[in-house]
Amino acid sequence: MPPLIDVRDLKKTYQLGEVTVNALAGVTVSIERGSYVAIMGPSGSGKSTFMNLLGCLDRPTSGHYLLDSIPVEGLDRDHLAEIRNQKIGFIFQNFNLLPRMSALENVELPLLYQDHDTPDADDLAEHALMLVGLAGREHNFPAQLSGGQQQRVAIARAMINKPEIILADEPTGALDSRTSAEIMNIFERLNRTQGITMVLVTHSDEIATHADRIIGFRDGLVVSDAPVVRSRRTSEKVAVLRVPVEVPQ
Amino acid sequence: MKKLKQSMRIAFRALTMNKLRSALTMLGIVIGVASVIATVAIGSGATQRIQDQIASIGSNIIMVTPGSTTTSGVRLGTGNAVTLSEADAKELPAQCPDVALAAPLVRGAAQVVYGNNNWATIIYGVTPDYLTIRELSVADGAEFTQQDVESANKVAVLGKTVVDNLFGGADAIGQIIRIKNVPFAVIGILTPKGQSSQGQDQDDVILLPISTAKRKVIGINAANADAVNTIMMQAKSGAQIPAAQEEAQALLRQRHHLQTVEADDFTIRNLQELFAAQEASSSIMAIMLAAVASVSLVVGGIGIMNIMLISVRERTREIGLRQAIGAKTRDILTQFLVEAVTLSIAGGFVGIVLGIAASALISRLAGWATAVGPGAVLLAVFFSALVGIGFGYYPARKAAYLDPIEALRYE
Numbered sequence: 001m002p003p004l005i006d007v008r009d010l011k012k013t014y015q016l017g018e019v020t021v022n023a024l025a026g027v028t029v030s031i032e033r034g035s036y037v038a039i040m041g042p043s044g045s046g047k048s049t050f051m052n053l054l055g056c057l058d059r060p061t062s063g064h065y066l067l068d069s070i071p072v073e074g075l076d077r078d079h080l081a082e083i084r085n086q087k088i089g090f091i092f093q094n095f096n097l098l099p100r101m102s103a104l105e106n107v108e109l110p111l112l113y114q115d116h117d118t119p120d121a122d123d124l125a126e127h128a129l130m131l132v133g134l135a136g137r138e139h140n141f142p143a144q145l146s147g148g149q150q151q152r153v154a155i156a157r158a159m160i161n162k163p164e165i166i167l168a169d170e171p172t173g174a175l176d177s178r179t180s181a182e183i184m185n186i187f188e189r190l191n192r193t194q195g196i197t198m199v200l201v202t203h204s205d206e207i208a209t210h211a212d213r214i215i216g217f218r219d220g221l222v223v224s225d226a227p228v229v230r231s232r233r234t235s236e237k238v239a240v241l242r243v244p245v246e247v248p249q
Numbered sequence: 250m251k252k253l254k255q256s257m258r259i260a261f262r263a264l265t266m267n268k269l270r271s272a273l274t275m276l277g278i279v280i281g282v283a284s285v286i287a288t289v290a291i292g293s294g295a296t297q298r299i300q301d302q303i304a305s306i307g308s309n310i311i312m313v314t315p316g317s318t319t320t321s322g323v324r325l326g327t328g329n330a331v332t333l334s335e336a337d338a339k340e341l342p343a344q345c346p347d348v349a350l351a352a353p354l355v356r357g358a359a360q361v362v363y364g365n366n367n368w369a370t371i372i373y374g375v376t377p378d379y380l381t382i383r384e385l386s387v388a389d390g391a392e393f394t395q396q397d398v399e400s401a402n403k404v405a406v407l408g409k410t411v412v413d414n415l416f417g418g419a420d421a422i423g424q425i426i427r428i429k430n431v432p433f434a435v436i437g438i439l440t441p442k443g444q445s446s447q448g449q450d451q452d453d454v455i456l457l458p459i460s461t462a463k464r465k466v467i468g469i470n471a472a473n474a475d476a477v478n479t480i481m482m483q484a485k486s487g488a489q490i491p492a493a494q495e496e497a498q499a500l501l502r503q504r505h506h507l508q509t510v511e512a513d514d515f516t517i518r519n520l521q522e523l524f525a526a527q528e529a530s531s532s533i534m535a536i537m538l539a540a541v542a543s544v545s546l547v548v549g550g551i552g553i554m555n556i557m558l559i560s561v562r563e564r565t566r567e568i569g570l571r572q573a574i575g576a577k578t579r580d581i582l583t584q585f586l587v588e589a590v591t592l593s594i595a596g597g598f599v600g601i602v603l604g605i606a607a608s609a610l611i612s613r614l615a616g617w618a619t620a621v622g623p624g625a626v627l628l629a630v631f632f633s634a635l636v637g638i639g640f641g642y643y644p645a646r647k648a649a650y651l652d653p654i655e656a657l658r659y660e
Binding site for chain 2: 052055057058077078081082084085086090092096098100109110112113114157161
């Protein structure tokens, strides 16, 4: 079976006045189905650009990107929107819930943009909220929920369309450590039990160790790529390990 | 369908979030639609009134009046000549196949006395055909007959205003009134006709047999004892009016022994033409008023565009998120268009109600006739929707083509 994500020599350049910025200078990565990948790197390393390209929010300047064997680098806006709707779930640092909608309606939002009707949308959304531990909070508005609860609504929203992959950009960046641990638990469960491929961007070594594999970015290039070594084989991880973040080019 | 319903729900929620802002935006459309409705109502009310007046004068009427004559090179004014005669009136229906009836008419003014009341009014000396042509009828009593005309009986048919002023509430039929000291028996009272288009009270009139009127009240023209002021003709149908006019002209020229080089010594006028012109000018006025009113509709539309642009800017993050989770260009476009159209149509409905109320108020206060037709209402709904789509499109398009990454990052 081909990898879920197959990226070859992906480049993205921006023109800022006279200066050409190489945000991505040729990245080749493949990510298997069901894997759990953390992406790390300093600001301006190109990891956000990479995530935008992975999420089909942007198109590369050059290179190839096969998502679930579909070459997406040449697709137009509306086709990309369709791919995002069907295959990708997004988690943002600032949750990005719509403030005027209840938790349930926020979770149902991706169903709205499907080509077909979903008559049991309410049931699906309630189930998704239950999975993230928010049963009974369906009719709360985002302002009535804590940060961790809001992020869990966002997770429920990301998984409602049964995506192949969830892309999380600093998902715990706005949360305290205890809440972060809860969120990471949910991610792990989604990955282990639902088989959803997870890719998350983080600054935190501690968060990154929840993943199976850590990819390091710097100056628009992948500078490290290594599996996480665990102290025990159990899924209950107390991760103490050497993370090869700094790899000489 | 589901999407449209959802879009309407989203739009409704977005609009109720900013109630004051939505209300103020709608106000532009409300004023625009209300003024269009009110002006159209005034315009069609005026047209309606003119049509009623045409109907009140009688249908298919042609008026013949003596023309200007030239005596020793001096042209005298229209109506001064004594060229038209009772004999002309008699011959017109007999010889012109398209003329149904012709009634001679002499006109004068006189003081009328009954008991200690007196009243100045207009006296028409006519034949019974006059009542038929003018579609006059008596509400009380009887019309006078051809016999009354031939015998020059001293009988009078009174208009409602005259009766009110002479008799107050008392019964007028059978009473004797004095016109220029000549006693007349009141035999009938006319059904009221109201004001004419010139604002003249059509009920302030006394009808006498033409023969009696000439001999006893108005006086006989010294030059031509047979002369009349006007001949009123009725064509057999509306379509036959032009033919009747031509036939009458030919006949009168022949009867008056006019040479081909000589001009007509009479004028034939067709009232329909007169009123058609008046109607046309009133509808032009109505269209102009409506055009001015639609300018405010456009201004309202610009208000919508303004608010929608602000709304798109404020909701950039929301748009970015919707795009990220799979909203296509069309979805975002529809969402914002629905919002703009909802604003404009809601404003349109309020405007219709307000416009109808305003036209009712105008007809009450100013006494102008107004008429709000279903056409005007439909037009208003149509135009307010059009304004919503027209002025909502640009902001909606702007929203639909936002870059998702930048939109998501927007603060």
